[in-house]
Amino acid sequence: MDLRTHLAVVRQRWWLVLATVMIGLGAAGLVTVRTEPLYTSSVTFFVTTQSQGVTDAYQGGLFLQQRVKSYADLLTSDRLAHAIVAAGPVGLTADEVRARISSRVEANTVLLRATVTDSDQARSLRLTEAVASHFVSLVQRLETPPGAQEPPVKIETVSGPRVSADPVSPRPARNLAVGGVLGLLLGIALCVLRGLIDTTVRDGATLQQLTSSPLLGQIPWDVEALTAPLIVGAASQSARAEAMRKLRTNLRFVDVHESARVIAVTSAVQGEGKSTLSCNLAISLAEAGWQVLLVDADLRRPKIAQYLGLEPGVGLTDVLIGEVDVADVVQPWGDRSLLVLPGGSMPPNPSELLGSKGMADLLRALRESADIVIVDTAPLLAVTDAAVVAVQTDGVLLATRHGKTTRAQVATATEALEAVAARVLGCVLNMAKVVRADSYQYEMYRTVVADPPPAAPISGVPAAQGVDWPGGAELPPVGAIGDEPGPPRQDSRTVSATPTQELTRIPR
Template identity: 40%
Template sequence: MTLRNFLKLLRSRWITVCVTTVATVLLAVIVTLLTTPLYQASTRLFVSTPAGDTLTEIYEGTLTSQQRVASYTQLLMGESLAQRTINKLGLDMSAKDLQKEVTASAKPDTILIDVAVRDESPVRARDIANTLSDEFVTMVRELETPSDGSKASARIVVEQRASVPDSPVVPEPARNIGIGLALGLVLGISLALLRDLLDNTVKDRSTLEEITGVGVVGTIPLDKERRKDPAISFDDDNSEIAEAFRKLRTNLQFLGVDNPPRLIVVASATPSEGKSTTAINIALALAEAEHNVVLIDGDMRRPMLDTYLNVVGSAGFSTVLSGAAPLADVLQETRFKGLTVLTSGAIPPNPSELLGSLAAKKILSELRAQFDYVIVDSSPLLAVTDAAILAANSDGVLLIARYGQAKREQISHAITNLENVGASLLGAVFTITPTRGVGPYSYGYGYGYGYGHKTDDKDKARQPSSPNAPTPEPAHPGSDRPDE
């Protein structure tokens, strides 16, 4: 993995990294708050042996002291000294508990011993440290004095006495939070890497082309505005998404050179991949180029076009199929020039049956004859057969794949469903692709203002006057990939 890929991954999985880091820092804060504060009081002991007269004796004396230091540190942390201290101070604790509070350490090649006592009370910590040291002085005197009463071979001096500590040594908030932060980052990045490794969703154009076996004819970026109003008002709109739909419109001209598709089904493997939003805007982009377009809501289970376009939803496709109204009566003009809508109508109990009926086929061919383009929104291919049925009666399918949503095998399965009914796949459209960052679909360079309409004019100039007229530029998504 290159640094660039790694940064890209971090950018796309920043939520995982942030949530993990915040969680571990919070944990560190909780641990810090729950930890009982401990105060540390320290003394320093000096080990000496009787001074000799000669240099050799002095040297040997120092050596003896150094050898004793190691044993003394053990004694300082031992049970009997702890018990003596408890007795002296009248403490209500066991020798074992006190032993746990005491640490004695000696620096190599010195005759100094540092004694540290940690206790919940700062005063008690000081008292224990001082009493323990004093008791040790007595203990060493007893141990080192020969039974014949001659001079003790070593003695201890409390060189530095303990004072009451001001602040606790445990917990250490800065250290704990630092560890939490570092752990969180490591854990977060590891999780992000793991998630990426296990992520089987399609995120790049070449993978989508490889699975579908057709070219990617459109890449529709994420545009938050579309959540409020799915329809782009193409007039003077040079936004990234408007330009993406204009490019998709241009690319549609290159498909099926001999028999340009005019009845197009917009389908996807799974729900919420952006079918309805994309279908509306493909229709609007075609209408902008002065084509006469009808948009059909072929999703009879979760119809959305009426809501998205703010038109009447109660009468539509199902109404005509049930014979309750003639087609002409339920076709609705929209606020957009050149765009007519046939909503789904009342939700029927048997959508697949209705969509597969001869009547449905007849309506579709009637509309195909009446309009330059018929764009059909549909339901998810893997959920129900409706979209495949519509696809079988169409000129071809545009397969919508939402960036990072549909899994490889789901798309393959959807393609198989289309192949099984003999539907032709025109191309794939990547939707809701990230617009920022370093992803392959970022549009960092943007589109200049005023450029959109010029492109559009160019498009129009290149477009056939009628959809049936031959396409001027020979192109096929498989061989000569359309400009994205």
């Protein structure tokens, strides 16, 4: 993953970064509130010695610089702490006094600073005064040679004791800044880590590479689809509906030399939106003037009739076992040229039924009775139903859900289609994340441009000849994406659907 990919991952998971920043700020605030305030007081000593002449002064300076380092350790020694405690009650033990004293030597100087840190401001000042008094006395005793009156080293207090007016700890501004920065870094790290270990498909380029097929569409995520999955009514002007129209257009140019009139729609696993995609693709094709037949071949979990509000009791299963004629169970939908063949009864052997000669004969009959046949099938990795149906169609459309389907699942599904030599027309990334700028541009365009008139039938498909399907739905003659107009059809004909039934188009 390059830098741009990392930035894209962080942008996609901005909420995680925001959450870690808020956690960092909250933790910093909690620490600030619960931390006991600390005050400091300090005193600065100047160390000097008697010298004569420049040479003595230089040598004396070197001597004092080395000596001052020893005095810094003496400030935090047990002997000084015991001397302070013995001089008067301070409410602390010698160890506690020693722990509160710190020392620092100013670089390349003979200045020595002692700092006392305590939660009690007044006690901090008293301890510093005691340090200033007892430290000078201690050094004089230690440095005075036996029999001498004065030590060769002299220590004077040049600054302090002085106590801070405000506590040095905690520092709210600093703590919050540190907490926010740490939260930001943690959030970015988690996003990048999540991106590195995330094996789901999150962009069209990855899906196209995995399937080795063209990316025909990216259907954006729309929260309204949870309650209104179909692109009808107000949803017909949404970005989701426009994406379906782009998918419809792209299907025209998949292969102009070998048109696909019977298209299976499948996915790798359950819950990728393939049934909704099948319905909306059929609606979109019908809007363009095509005569569309939508077949629910997912006999294990049929959803087409439920989405379209049709009677699901009798359908494909009943046709395949010879109980009803296909013309009696096909249901028209809406005012569009869309017919629906529901799944029907739940069979005990869906794979055998879908792979039977009756299914192959039925698809051949339906091919001659509609411009486009959309077949919704079961997921590829769950059962073999989709692979069985795929070999009987002109091509397969593979739907993949953004952020849910893994790359391994897509690769396995593609291998399953290749194993049966099924023709993969292309792939669709469903519920994709759309760049906000693109969505905004579409909404602006939709609000300022009047709705175009209803689309005319695609070139190559002649107008309806005036024939009816039993049940009242008008059917134009057969056409295919990219096909040239064929010779006029007879007003009445009979097509073999299964060995035991016939599918009839009757003139008005």
